[in-house]
Amino acid sequence: MTRLGVLLSGRGSNFLAIAEAINNGSLRGCEIVLVLSNKADAPGIDAARQLGLEARAIPSKGIPRQEHDRQMIAALQDARVDLICLAGYMRIISPEFIAAFPNRILNIHPSLLPSFPGLDAQGQALEYGAKIAGCTVHFVDEQVDHGTIIVQRTVPVLDNDTHDTLAARILEQEHQAYAEGLQRVLSGEYRIEGRRYIRK
Structure with missing residues (x-):
């Protein structure tokens, strides 16, 4: 366990x-x-x-x-x-x-990395005019929001989205994606080549 x-x-x-x-x-x-x-x-x-x-x-x-x-x-x-x-x-x-x-620290970030790292990723996506946002589960390395990506989930950015509405929809996906990414790591059925996470 x-x-x-x-x-x-x-x-x-x-x-x-x-x-x-x-x-x-x-x-x-x-x-x-x-x-x-x-x-x-x-x-x-x-x-x-x-x-x-x-x-x-x-x-x-x-x-x-x-x-x-x-x-x-x-x-x-x-x-x-x-x-x-x-x-x-x-x-x-x-x-x-x-x-x-x-390689034993995981994080989840509310954007499709490498886009919009750091604070207020949802606000960054809206300000940039992105049409698709989402979340990323990744290993943590010495750079901010940078480690090998395990799982990503997408969320459409709607024309009438506010910061709060977009953040709420991304958070729903975060809750599913984190468990999925964690299960993948726990399985041990993967390898990392360069920056790529590859399932066996």
């Missing part, structure tokens, strides 16, 4: 979608053993505790990035985490963090 660690900074809707997929049996072979947040008041921490999961906050405010990352790494290692899912974790992962869990 693969032991998952989830990192979040907010409400953790993608975390909750993963937990639901595990509970209903659509995501198999894994269990969430630790939920961590860099914010003590993150609603996702309370949600995790209500589900009976181990959840901790390691506040990052006022702490040097390297020191905070060392505390996060130690907590994940103590929990014997095999695979990490970033679920709205609003901090850039340091090279030291990535080196501690090579």
Whole structure:
């Protein structure tokens, strides 16, 4: 059974979608053993505790990035985490963090990478006039929103879309795509050639 660690900074809707997929049996072979947040008041921490999961906050405010990352790494290692899912974790992962869990950190981003990396991808898509948006599940590397792509899902951008309506439709796809991408990684039935994720 693969032991998952989830990192979040907010409400953790993608975390909750993963937990639901595990509970209903659509995501198999894994269990969430630790939920961590860099914010003590993150609603996702309370949600995790209500589900009976181990959840901790390691506040990052006022702490040097390297020191905070060392505390996060130690907590994940103590929990014997095999695979990490970033679920709205609003901090850039340091090279030291990535080196501690090579090819074992996943993220989901609300755009079709490599388009619109960084903050407010939905707003970027609207401002650019993109006709198709979506989400991407990818491995995390040392660059922001850059690692090998595992799964992408598309969402049409409608003429009357606002930031909120587009973000809501993308989020629906995120909840499905993250579980799908996680299941693909858990299967081990893939190889990576250059930047390409290839299913066996």
